Amino acid sequence: MASLNVYSVLVVLFLTCGVVMATKENDQIIKESNCETKMGLPCVLEAFTSIFNTGSISNKCCSELVVLGKVCHSALVKRTLQNPVFKYLNPATIIAKSIQTWNNCLELIDSPSPSA
Numbered sequence: 001m002a003s004l005n006v007y008s009v010l011v012v013l014f015l016t017c018g019v020v021m022a023t024k025e026n027d028q029i030i031k032e033s034n035c036e037t038k039m040g041l042p043c044v045l046e047a048f049t050s051i052f053n054t055g056s057i058s059n060k061c062c063s064e065l066v067v068l069g070k071v072c073h074s075a076l077v078k079r080t081l082q083n084p085v086f087k088y089l090n091p092a093t094i095i096a097k098s099i100q101t102w103n104n105c106l107e108l109i110d111s112p113s114p115s116a
Contacts, residue, residue, distance in 0.1 A: 020101045026079040035072035039064045052078060052089065062105035073102055 030036060039047070043061035050057040057065070064075060077098045081091050 026075045026082070029071060029075040030079065033069070033072050033075075035068065035076055038068045038072065047101065048080075050101050051094060052080070052086070057101060057105065059108060062108050065102070065105045066109045070102060073098070 039061075043058075043064040044062045046055070046057050046067055049055035077094065080086060081089065081094055085095075
C-alpha cells in the first residue's frame with residue numbers, strides 16, 4: 001500500500017513539473033522572440049476573439065499573424081490557456097481553433113490576389 005502512495009505522489013509531482021516546465025518554456029519562447037511586440041493591439045484582439053470566442057480575422061490581421069510566426073502564435077495561445085481565467089475552456093478545442101486560424105491566414109496570405 002505504501003508503494004501505491006509513493007507512486008501516486010511521483011505521478012502528481014511529474015505532472016506538476018511538466019506543467020511548470022511547459023509554462024516556463026512558453027514564457028521563454030515569448031520573451032526571446034519578442035512575440036508580444038510583433039502585432040498591434042487591434043489585431044491581437046481580433047485574433048484572440050477568433051480563437052477564444054467566435055469571430056473572424058481580417059486580411060490585415062492575418063498578415064500580422066503570419067509575420068508574428070507560428071512559434072510565437074502557438075506559445076501565446078498555450079500561455080493564455082494556462083491562465084486560470086480560461087480554465088473553463090477545452091484546451092483541445094482552442095488548440096484546434098488556433099491551428100485553423102493559422103492555416104486560414106497562411107492560405108489567405110499565400111494565395112495570389114485577384115487581378116484588377
